[in-house]
Amino acid sequence: xxxxxxxxxxxxxxxxxxxxxxxxxxxxxxxxxxxxxxxxxxxxxxxxxxxxxxxxxxxxxxxxxxxxxxxxxxxxxxxxxxxxxxxxxxxxxxxxxxxxxxxxxxxxxxxxxxxxxxxxxxxxxxxxxxxxxxxxxxxxxxxxxxxxxxxxxxxxxxxxxxxxxxxxxxxxxxxxxxxxxxxxxxxxxxxxxxxxxxxxxxxxxxxxxxxxxxxxxxxxxxxxxxxxxxxxxxxxxxxxxxxxxxxxxxxxxxxxxxxxxxxxxxxxxxxxxxxxxxxxxxxxxxxxxxxxxxxxxxxxxxxxxxxxxxxxxxxxxxxxxxxxxxxxxxxxxxxxxxxxxxxxxxxxxxxxxxxxxxxxxxxxxxxxxxxxxxxxxxxxxxxxxxxxxxxxxxxxxxxxxxxxxxxxxxxxxxxxxxxxxxxxxxxxxxxxxxxxxxxxxxxxxxxxxxxxxxxxxxxxxxxxxxxxxxxxxxxxxxxxxxxxxxxxxxxxxxxxxxxxxxxxxxxxxxxxxxxxxxxxxxxxxxxxxxxxxxxxxxxxxxxxxxxxxxxxxxxxxxxxxxxxxxxxxxxxxxxxxxxxxxxxxxxxxxxxxxxxxxxxxxxxxxxxxxxxxxxxxxxxxxxxxxxxxxxxxxxxxxxxxxxxxxxxxxxxxxxxxxxxxxxxxxxxxxxxxxxxxxxxxxxxxxxxxxxxxxxxxxxxxxxxxxxxxx
Numbered sequence: 288x289x290x291x292x293x294x295x296x297x298x299x300x301x302x303x304x305x306x307x308x309x310x311x312x313x314x315x316x317x318x319x320x321x322x323x324x325x326x327x328x329x330x331x332x333x334x335x336x337x338x339x340x341x342x343x344x345x346x347x348x349x350x351x352x353x354x355x356x357x358x359x360x361x362x363x364x365x366x367x368x369x370x371x372x373x374x375x376x377x378x379x380x381x382x383x384x385x386x387x388x389x390x391x392x393x394x395x396x397x398x399x400x401x402x403x404x405x406x407x408x409x410x411x412x413x414x415x416x417x418x419x420x421x422x423x424x425x426x427x428x429x430x431x432x433x434x435x436x437x438x439x440x441x442x443x444x445x446x447x448x449x450x451x452x453x454x455x456x457x458x459x460x461x462x463x464x465x466x467x468x469x470x471x472x473x474x475x476x477x478x479x480x481x482x483x484x485x486x487x488x489x490x491x492x493x494x495x496x497x498x499x500x501x502x503x504x505x506x507x508x509x510x511x512x513x514x515x516x517x518x519x520x521x522x523x524x525x526x527x528x529x530x531x532x533x534x535x536x537x538x539x540x541x542x543x544x545x546x547x548x549x550x551x552x553x554x555x556x557x558x559x560x561x562x563x564x565x566x567x568x569x570x571x572x573x574x575x576x577x578x579x580x581x582x583x584x585x586x587x588x589x590x591x592x593x594x595x596x597x598x599x600x601x602x603x604x605x606x607x608x609x610x611x612x613x614x615x616x617x618x619x620x621x622x623x624x625x626x627x628x629x630x631x632x633x634x635x636x637x638x639x640x641x642x643x644x645x646x647x648x649x650x651x652x653x654x655x656x657x658x659x660x661x662x663x664x665x666x667x668x669x670x671x672x673x674x675x676x677x678x679x680x681x682x683x684x685x686x687x688x689x690x691x692x693x694x695x696x697x698x699x700x701x702x703x704x705x706x707x708x709x710x711x712x713x714x715x716x717x718x719x720x721x722x723x724x725x726x727x728x729x730x731x732x733x734x735x736x737x738x739x740x741x742x743x744x745x746x747x748x749x750x751x752x753x754x755x756x757x758x759x760x761x762x763x764x765x766x767x768x769x770x771x772x773x774x775x776x777x778x779x780x781x782x783x784x785x786x787x788x789x790x791x792x793x794x795x796x797x798x799x800x801x802x803x804x805x806x807x808x809x810x811x812x813x814x815x816x817x818x819x820x821x822x823x824x825x826x827x828x829x830x831x832x833x834x835x836x837x838x839x840x841x842x843x844x845x846x847x848x849x850x851x852x853x854x855x856x857x858x859x860x861x862x863x864x865x866x867x868x869x870x871x872x873x874x875x876x877x878x879x880x881x882x883x884x885x886x887x888x889x890x891x892x893x894x895x896x897x898x899x900x901x902x903x904x905x906x907x908x909x910x911x912x913x914x915x916x917x918x919x920x921x922x923x924x925x926x927x928x929x930x931x932x933x934x935x936x937x938x939x940x941x942x943x944x945x946x947x948x949x950x951x952x953x954x955x956x957x958x959x960x961x962x963x964x965x966x967x968x969x970x971x972x973x974x975x976x977x978x979x980x981x982x983x984x985x986x987x988x989x990x991x992x993x994x995x996x997x
Contacts, residue, residue, distance in 0.1 A: 307334040307477050316469050321462070327455040336470045337478065337499055340518065340945050341450035345415070345441055346508050348448060353392035356420045356427055363417040364389050365437070373405045387416060394420070395428045403901030413437040440464075448505045471503045481982050482521065483975040490961070492517045515945075516954060522946045523955050525979070527962035528971065529987035530732040534586070535966055536993065537733070541711035543584040544613055544687050548576045552610045556603055559635050564599060567591075567739035571600045574737050578713060579607055579688075585713035588731050591739035592916035593719050593881025594746055598631065600739075601690040604715055609641055609668045613687025613712075616670040618677065620693045622647050622827060623834065627856060628692070629671045636669075646672030646681070649827055686712045693718055719881070720874055721920040725948040728959050733991075740917070748914040749880055749890035753868075753907045755897055763893045764812045767862050771816050771843050775888060777862035779804055779846045780879055782870040784822045799866040805846040816843040823850050849875065851882055858886030868894035869903040873923035876906070877916055902926055925949050942990055 312322035366389035381402040418432030440460035501514035578585035591597035605615035619625040629645040644667040665684030781801040805820040819842040884890025
């Protein structure tokens with residue numbers, strides 16, 4: 288009885304005392320049943336509800352009647368889809384049309400070369416179409432209009448700006464709109480404003496309660512846009528302040544060795560390379576040299592497109608350290624890439640007195656013990672390996688430079704291993720997967736950034752073509768055959784290793800598994816040539832030997848999975864066929880393409896794909912149009928978001944409440960500038976910024992290691 292009485296009192300308190308932490312079930316008009324549905328959306332407290340911003344808004348304030356349309360002015364009409372048609376035109380083009388019934392008057396919409404639109408249109412569905420109408424043959428038409436599908440609850444509305452929220456089964460839009468209005472009207476004033484009035488005035492921002500009210504209950508699109516910008520700005524500002532504090536903490540944490548690249552050292556290093564550095568490489572070296580000669584630890588991200596020669600900068604920095612008696616370590620994500628770096632260093636330094644150690648899991652226990660002892664004593668100057676180089680039993684004698692190659696394959700924790708001691712080495716982070724600008728300002732925002740855009744002389748852009756249909760496939764293999772006859776080599780990349788039941792059931796179709804493709808090419812299309820198979824399930828020695836034979840031109844064609852995606856460098860390989868290319872990400876396709884055309888011969892990449900979805904067409908079309916990895920990365924980011932672009936799901940969950948890194952890059956740049964200025968000036972410690980500083984610690988202290996001892 289006492290327990291029931293206690294629960295009753297607790298419920299009364301929740302219902303009588305307003306609080307952001309109040310469970311939603313105690314909000315007037317919600318109750319336990321609706322609270323259960325909201326919980327599926329992660330909405331448990333009043334604060335959760337307030338931060339559940341509309342996914343978009345429906346602007347019904349300026350919907351025109353068909354009879355009132357004006358030619359060549361952007362207008363919006365509302366109607367029901369009564370007819371859909373899709374047809375193929377000459378030269379592979381497509382035309383999709385639909386007829387919209389707008390209260391008895393009709394408008395025709397058309398889309399050229401966007402066959403995917405047909406799948407987006409629901410027969411009988413009600414839509415808003417926005418665009419510039421034209422009058423043709425007595426009928427109004429719109430080309431490539433923007434369309435918004437109206438859900439059942441939207442169709443009942445006839446005006447105003449309506450917020451649209453994410454739903455779950457059993458929850459209607461009109462119900463969540465009603466609940467959101469109740470929460471906003473009764474609790475929005477409890478939100479704590481963390482931005483000082485002077486700061487808000489400088490950036491023309493309204494208060495947090497005002498912004499929250501206007502984003503949920505907008506009176507106009509202009510009001511909604513201004514409110515949303517205020518919320519996004521603060522979201523990004525707090526995260527960028529965390530990054531600025533993290534960078535400041537690293538710089539103050541330990542003292543790095545001063546490694547000056549004197550004219551003598553610079554000359555000796557450059558003589559080791561059998562080529563002149565490009566202007567981009569020289570610029571990158573200049574920035575790295577400036578960092579090395581300071582006692583503040585370098586934390587620099589080097590971005591270079593595939594084939595731009597970023598490894599040169601890493602080796603240069605490592606040799607500067609060696610010239611001053613310090614050790615260097617280069618960590619790569621795979622044994623294949625680690626082996627290649629080790630071979631490169633051995634070739635460059637074959638007659639030097641420097642000792643180079645390859646440290647991977649391939650070493651026997653005895654070999655590893657011996658290597659670790661020599662590293663600990665300082666007898667090894669250059670260490671190359673996988674994550675084996677950061678195991679607890681690895682002790683460096685005097686580490687001056689740490690290089691992390693293909694940073695996106697690692698997490699922040701691996702990078703932090705090199706900065707955990709009092710005497711920190713200089714850290715150079717490298718990637719040949721160009722990172723979109725907004726990700727550079729967030730995930731890598733605590734690093735200084737260097738770009739290399741140019742490529743070594745003689746490199747020609749790879750010619751990329753999508754191959755669709757049996758006739759095009761035959762022509763592609765005929766072309767590849769002629770190139771192989773002239774002495775070139777080819778990669779054939781497959782999305783999977785083993786043969787599937789589907790491939791067995793379709794013996795006359797081109798297979799897509801590595802094993803089946805190997806059998807097919809060996810016995811048919813490429814029978815006269817030496818074809819070899821390489822994939823991740825082979826043991827280490829088999830993979831290494833297969834790569835060596837291909838590198839030494841003992842093999843003409845290498846049928847492989849994405850194990851060759853990063854770091855494999857065979858200048859004579861100029862051909863690549865990618866089977867079922869739509870299965871790969873855009874940046875991944877660009878990385879694969881980067882394995883060819885690395886010498887003086889023209890490269891050719893064939894994307895075998897029968898897919899006609901919107902994303903596939905956009906992705907493969909982008910590769911046909913550009914070889915610029917930075918443009919490819921931006922396009923990939925817009926399509927797939929941060930998680931897949933970086934290749935690791937752990938990066939996909941950005942710790943942001945409302946910001947979208949694709950959409951909000953301009954606000955991000957403004958917020959980043961303000962955040963770093965606050966931290967560098969020391970104003971963040973002022974009393975008026977105390978609430979903002981505390982919020983940064985609450986949201987990001989643990990994630991960014993901002994807490995004492997982190």
